[in-house]
Amino acid sequence: MKYIDDYRNPDTAKFIVKDIKKSAKVLEDKNISVNIMEVCGSHTMAIARFGIRDLLPKNINLISGPGCPVCVTDSGYIDTAIKLAESGVIIATFGDMINVPGSEKTLSKCRAEGCRVEVCYSPITAIDLAKKNPDKEVVFLAIGFETTMAPIICMIDSAIKEGIKNISILTAFKLVPPVLEALTADPELRIDAFLCPSHVSAIIGEKAYEPFVEEHQIPCVIASFEPVEILLGLNCILKQIIANRPEVENRYKRVVTHDGNEMATELINRYLEPYDAAWRGLGTIPKSGLKLREKYSSINTESKLNVTVKQGKPNSACKCGEVLKGKIKPDECPLFGKACSPINPIGPCMVSSEGSCAAYFKYSRH
């Protein structure tokens, strides 16, 4: 199989689009319009990149959700990272974080001012940094959903086994299933189905969505980021709605299993425990975050270096919060494309590689 070619086959894509239009017509004849939320920021990017949103019939609306871990992290986290960098700590981070605005500046500006801010493609790089700089503290900015949690915790597990003492993580881990609950409970939103995140699902498995679907009777379909499979996932949602058959449907079986990645889950549960996390734009969601267990305080930056992440002061004109919930589209924010652009981002949604505003600016703006 030629992976890229087969999952981007134009004939297959066009065939599925035709079927989507048929399904949409059936719903239209019953005066039904459908709001589907693609939770994951990578889905938002892929949908924009392949021009899927505008292809869909008028009664099928795709709403971008808060599945961008950088976007839902409070600006106070960046402020703390900057303070640490300015105190002489080596900050190790994924690339996305360095241009996200804190209350006053970005990590990129901090780096230009002489601080050590190292971009990593993999969390393992943090271990190399710690070994090469034995007299410095290395702090890895541990932001992410379940997909990213697993490799970061794996890195920490390795660091502990190797006896590396000068490394810790500043966590802001978030979980996907609780946010589905919060979005469903929001009276200002009407979400009829979720297109579920591909690689989070690889970790948590189909089973993670079962209680949600059982309670709320809302379709949850797992699909990959490839255009053919996104279209297939959307069509499966429509067919579930037509048949009144809400269920967890896995259209990414080559990677996602029913039980997920049990080794990853075991490792995550060993090191982390749930807490009520604050999400930018969504408020505090019960048991929606994971933090290091007490016995791992020696690798927890907050306890080790005696810092506390406080709430930041985002730009009051920034509407990232409403974009993240799908209440407004990016171009409905008055700052979009004017004061706020990828070169001069006001909010994280414009600068993150999974941000709705970034996707819209890059692929869809007029």
Next chain:
Amino acid sequence: MDEKIQIAHGSGGKLSSQLIDNEIVFRFGNGPLKGLPDAAMLKGFKNNIIFSTDSYVVHPYEFPGGNIGNLAVHGTVNDVSVAGGKPKWLSLGMILEEGLPIKTLQKILDTIKESAEECGVKIVTGDTKVVAKGQCDGIYINTAGIGEAIDGFNLDKNLIKENDCIIVSGNIGDHGMAVLSAREGINIKNGPLSDTGSVHRLVQKIQPYADNIKFVRDPTRGGVASVLNEIVSNTSIGAILDSEKIPVAPGTNSISELLGIDILSVACEGRMLLICSESVSNDILTEWKKFPEGKDAAIIGKINNDKGRVTLSTVTGGTRLVDVPMGELLPRIC
């Protein structure tokens, strides 16, 4: 013994002379460089002179498919060619870092010699300096090129109209991905190879269609996206590309997907993007495909009236914007 460049190689004394004699005169000493005059005496042209210069700081200076020597010749030869010129002479200015292995310098100079001979250009003047270790990255090169304007070409982006065709002379993005792979240590089987090469034959071959050729550019830094956005920005025209028609080599495609880089924004070094009237587009394609450097040429899109926008029709049948690349995705690519 592995000899290395020393500061004295650039100070004008005995070591300098030895370096020039052994490496420069040995390779380029015929023609105007003979006797090492301070400047080259060149015989005049009938037509206008086309003159271009470029500096090369690519990192790493060796990459799959070539080295900085290839770029230094092809890059400037191509700049003269796509301006509608027949390239003839190059200058060669080099800044060498103390500690550069002489064997490496020799390899790069051999490459320059071969590339210049392939392109039918002569190195006619030059300069060599040496800086202390750490003050440059191995070797930096500047070449300036002189060519004669080819009759008939009147290249002006203001002549571009709706329904004109957009043609590329071959697979896009190879150079940028090859350099990035070398830089990041990504070794895959059948990975990207730089497309560094000269386009002068392709330009000269389509001279009979010059009246209908509106614009030619080699899509280096910023790739096809950058060139097209520059053309349509603040105008009443736009461009629409067909993703199914854009030629990309499989290895290059794989790396760009792996790293999440839009291939339309990636530098080419031996390619042309040309805009012409629809009436001659197939003829140009036919002519180009006769050359190895044009075998993958393709019509990738058209000019439309979507003001100031470059768009792409995707595999789903939808369209998306092709934006100007933001920032320096891949620094020091050439």
